[in-house]
Amino acid sequence: MEILGPVFVAGITTGALYALATIGLSLVWGALGMLNMAHGAMLTIGGYAAFTLATWMGAPWPLAVLAPIVVGALVGAAIYALVAHPLLARAPRSFETNVIIATFGVAIALENAVLLIFGGQPFGQSIALSGNLQVAGVFIPWQNLLIVLVAFALMGATALFLARTRTGRAIRATAQNREAAQLMGVPVGRVYLQVLALSGGIAGTCGLLVSSITQLSPSLGADPMLKAFIMCVVAGLGNLPGAIAAAFVLALTEAFASYALGARWGFPLLLAIVILVLIWRPDGLFGRAAIRRL
Amino acid sequence: MAEAALAIEGLVTGYDRRDVLAGISLSVPEGSLVTVVGPNGHGKSTLLRAISGLLPTRRGSIRLFGKPLGGLAPHAVAAAGVVHVPQGDMLFPEMTVHENLMMGAYLEQDHAMIERRLADVEALLPRLAERRGQLASSLSGGERRMVGIGRGLMMGGRVMLIDEPSLGLAPIIIEQVYQVIARLKESGRTILLVEENPARVADLADEIHLLDNGKVVWSGLPSVLLERDELLETYLGG
Numbered sequence: 069m070e071i072l073g074p075v076f077v078a079g080i081t082t083g084a085l086y087a088l089a090t091i092g093l094s095l096v097w098g099a100l101g102m103l104n105m106a107h108g109a110m111l112t113i114g115g116y117a118a119f120t121l122a123t124w125m126g127a128p129w130p131l132a133v134l135a136p137i138v139v140g141a142l143v144g145a146a147i148y149a150l151v152a153h154p155l156l157a158r159a160p161r162s163f164e165t166n167v168i169i170a171t172f173g174v175a176i177a178l179e180n181a182v183l184l185i186f187g188g189q190p191f192g193q194s195i196a197l198s199g200n201l202q203v204a205g206v207f208i209p210w211q212n213l214l215i216v217l218v219a220f221a222l223m224g225a226t227a228l229f230l231a232r233t234r235t236g237r238a239i240r241a242t243a244q245n246r247e248a249a250q251l252m253g254v255p256v257g258r259v260y261l262q263v264l265a266l267s268g269g270i271a272g273t274c275g276l277l278v279s280s281i282t283q284l285s286p287s288l289g290a291d292p293m294l295k296a297f298i299m300c301v302v303a304g305l306g307n308l309p310g311a312i313a314a315a316f317v318l319a320l321t322e323a324f325a326s327y328a329l330g331a332r333w334g335f336p337l338l339l340a341i342v343i344l345v346l347i348w349r350p351d352g353l354f355g356r357a358a359i360r361r362l
Numbered sequence: 363m364a365e366a367a368l369a370i371e372g373l374v375t376g377y378d379r380r381d382v383l384a385g386i387s388l389s390v391p392e393g394s395l396v397t398v399v400g401p402n403g404h405g406k407s408t409l410l411r412a413i414s415g416l417l418p419t420r421r422g423s424i425r426l427f428g429k430p431l432g433g434l435a436p437h438a439v440a441a442a443g444v445v446h447v448p449q450g451d452m453l454f455p456e457m458t459v460h461e462n463l464m465m466g467a468y469l470e471q472d473h474a475m476i477e478r479r480l481a482d483v484e485a486l487l488p489r490l491a492e493r494r495g496q497l498a499s500s501l502s503g504g505e506r507r508m509v510g511i512g513r514g515l516m517m518g519g520r521v522m523l524i525d526e527p528s529l530g531l532a533p534i535i536i537e538q539v540y541q542v543i544a545r546l547k548e549s550g551r552t553i554l555l556v557e558e559n560p561a562r563v564a565d566l567a568d569e570i571h572l573l574d575n576g577k578v579v580w581s582g583l584p585s586v587l588l589e590r591d592e593l594l595e596t597y598l599g600g
Contacts, residue, residue, distance in 0.1 A: 237461060237465060237468075238468060240457065241454050241457070244455055245452050245453070245454055245455075247448070248454065250416070250437050251414060251448060252468045252469070252513070252517065253437045253440035253441050253469040254465075254468055256437070
């Protein structure tokens with residue numbers, strides 16, 4: 069029984085990280101119909117941005133924690149302005165496929181830029197809490213608790229932003245009917261820029277959190293990005309609450325499968341579940357055919 | 363003569379390489395209701411979409427109170443004061459009725475003004491007040507049409523474009539929709555309305571334009587059009 073506690077803690081922690089990685093991906097898909105293959109690279113850059121400030125430049129931690137948000141948002145905005153916007157303007161009909169290829173290129177370029185600047189050797193992220201909280205005989209590392217709290221705070225803030233603010237409503241309106249949003253006076257180009265910046269900021273923070281319990285390496289974002297994509301597909305692309313629920317369920321499944329059957333079985337089992345779900349419901353658990361919505 | 367609220371001169375527009383409108387001219391005087399009728403697929407919606415900037419103005423001009431609109435992005439046309447109630451409503455399906463209405467007021471920053479407009483809209487369309495918290499996707503066709511019109515009214519605006527408000531509705535509901543449009547006209551709004559059936563707008567329209575194959579083939583009073591059987595027969599199949 070004592071072993072199940074830590075497995076549960078690990079599952080919830082990775083669930084929170086997957087969920088956070090999923091939000092940005094799902095937002096961008098829902099609003100633009102864009103699968104941002106460079107999403108993982110934004111995570112990586114976020115992790116390295118905090119590391120650069122905290123470890124190399126000796127900046128105080130509040131500054132180092134803000135860095136991933138700012139840098140992530142800037143990278144996201146740049147991806148819109150330099151890649152997505154021109155593709156959308158020139159060939160709107162083939163945008164969905166073109167942008168996958170283009171952002172895949174961006175991802176490779178960014179990953180190699182990180183490799184060039186920082187080298188391939190892994191670094192430890194210095195911004196992390198140490199120590200444990202002991203609850204009913206289970207040790208919960210403070211850092212894991214912090215990750216879950218930050219993830220929930222960010223998800224809550226994003227949900228509130230989308231539901232309550234004028235900008236958030238404009239983002240949802242654009243996702244649900246782009247032309248109608250334009251007719252209401254919404255400048256969709258600016259909305260797209262905001263969505264990618266928001267997605268980048270969340271991804272950057274997620275990258276910092278991932279690196280705090282693993283290590284910094286140029287491929288830091290690849291695994292969370294892959295998992296986030298799987299969660300999105302399982303839930304139905306563009307369905308935010310569904311993707312978050314899927315993230316926790318699948319992360320817990322992966323954690324318990326890894327414990328019970330051995331680490332090598334975690335991911336295959338997860339994929340098997342995904343395949344079964346998609347055979348049963350091809351549009352995802354909460355998805356509806358040919359509909360993208362926030 | 364006073365400057366028209368909306369003046370269109372020799373407008374050519376279309377999709378891809380195909381021109382749908384082949385040089386259309388018409389004007390909408392302030393406070394009037396002008397109607398464009400014609401068979402489906404002959405450019406009625408295309409005309410409204412070009413005015414809103416959803417389609418490019420290839421030749422000719424569109425002026426709102428003398429100010430050219432051609433070349434402006436749709437959101438800028440909306441900001442200039444053109445309200446477009448599109449065909450098929452195009453509501454935001456996963457938003458509530460209230461949120462849809464509030465999207466209409468997206469450009470308005472003055473909260474008192476937004477509240478005033480909301481009160482006006484809910485007085486004109488009391489059904490919307492009852493359905494406030496309901497998702498747009500759960501509404502009936504008639505209710506959706508009312509949300510579309512209400513959302514347009516929330517924009518304020520100076521000229522209202524309404525695209526086939528009777529489309530897909532039962533006759534009794536169409537009557538209700540046209541009662542609302544009649545009240546909008548009474549209140550002094552400037553309206554350019556597109557409709558397939560001229561009989562529906564005969565009592566309301568100050569002027570009617572018959573559109574066929576991207577051209578205005580006849581313009582005049584609705585009462586005159588309804589007496590010209592040969593026109594109705596040729597263009598609208600009797």
